[in-house]
Amino acid sequence: MALRADWLPTLAAFEAAARHQNFAHAGEELHLTASAVSHHVRKLESRLGVVLFQRHARGVALTAEGRTLADAASNALADLDGVLGALRTPGRDASRVRITTLHSLVHTWLLPRLPTFAAQHPDVRLAFDTEIALTRFDDGGPDLGIRHGPGHWPGLTAHLLMDDALFPVASPRLPDLARIEGAADIAARPLVADLARQGWHDWFRAAGLHGTQIEERHSFSDSTDALNAAANGLGIALARKRIVQPYLDDGRLVALPGPVLPTRWQYYVVYPAHRRLRPAARAFVDWLLAQPVD
Template identity: 80%
Template sequence: MALRADWLPALTAFESAARHQNFAHAAEELHLTASAVSHHVRKLEARLGVALFQRHARGVALTAEGRQLADAAGIALADVEGVLRHLRSARDGQRVRITTLHSLTYTWLMPRLPQFAAAHPDIALSVDTEIALTRFDDGGPDLGIRHGPGHWPGLSAHYLMDDSLFPVASPRYPDLARIAGARDIAAQTLIADHSHQGWHDWFRAAGVHGAKLEERYVFRDSTDALNAAAHGLGIALARARIATPYLADGRLRRLPGPALPARWHYYIVHPAHRRLRPAARVFVDWLLALPKD
């Protein structure tokens, strides 16, 4: 007798019922009703022409024929599950899980990812842009890109690139024509974010002292601050890596004043206690080889 595809639901229901010796428990495992499991089993018994279970008031028990089929079905389904698990593992082995900053992903990483996709079409990426520092537990991300001092407990860190800060505003900003130098910026509407360096650091570097600064608008994320500036809300202190696409397409214009070297840099990080998987290693090498101009 040939095994047809429409036998598989009945065999699956039977195998679960035989393993649990209980239709209700099988139904819970398979997300079915107990009557649906019973129907599948009776359909299988009718096709085979044998009783697979003895039914009694306290429940069910396998017949000799039922035990024979249960053993074979259990082995077969376990073999299939093993192959499926192997295939999923092989697929996941080609997926790199990355945690990074939303601002850097949106403005620097995303425009470059098509290059990686073209060079490595077999590697899939999962990108998490949570602001909070992600834990690199087992089952967590393979690697991350962080902005910081370059040393974190339990992580290996590889220098990726530096950064600098300078003021930017929309070409439509109302007082743009009046800004000739850094001191003129101090009298304008200032936009800030939660970066570790801010307007006070920049004005100090620009030689502006004693000015009363008012950060009218403060955003948690750097891209939100740049978007606010692009809409003419005020003047933002931009990180060069993040501001590049805004400057390139004309949404923002760099204002007079120095570029303040960032105190912190960008690093690729991954757990020090485990070796990077091959696909993750490929992605790290690709990042490190990117032009940083």
């Protein structure tokens, strides 16, 4: 089937509706009414002979056919945006991807993997912002982020990157390490904490230890600082599985007895729902989501 020029407005309306899962929000982006977006979608469905959205009282959801077309339309329009952007701005800016995420994730999980991406995409330049505060994805802001959270943020598209879990770790040089046989022994030692919403009290509850006084002797705002404190013998840290692996691999830390507690939050790749990813950013997102995590 030849793609005629009059398909482009219809495909653009469908692609925006697919990103927002909402005709009204798509209309706001395109400066159209919700009914105009709906008209474009129905016109496209009629031409193709397939249903692209399931309509229900709370909104719309893509069908399997709709998802297939949405992925293709998003990539095609992003390619066009990238070419147009490159014509308007220097090529170096078009190849630059700005990412906001956590310092701990960059330091321990992402950096060891980045040489692979750099080898596959030598023209893409990555810029990381690891401030603790959540960054706004407004014009001029980052292209995408990796967040640790519930997976739902207003105005953002979120893709699950990986889960996480908590367990206690300590330096192999910690005095009387061999005598630690369970949660009660851990509670009697100096504890190191970070600012995560799930912490030692949750872990001890999962271990079945109730009513015991817990003293978090040292606290750090960054998880890697907490792990480094434990590696230097300051106490026992509650480690996140995705962050601690390099410390376990090189022997700076060892896992202690007790439960491995799944976290309530996971890691997600996020980006603005109202803005198509540029080709360089799309390449980085696709690479991230293809990474093995176990």
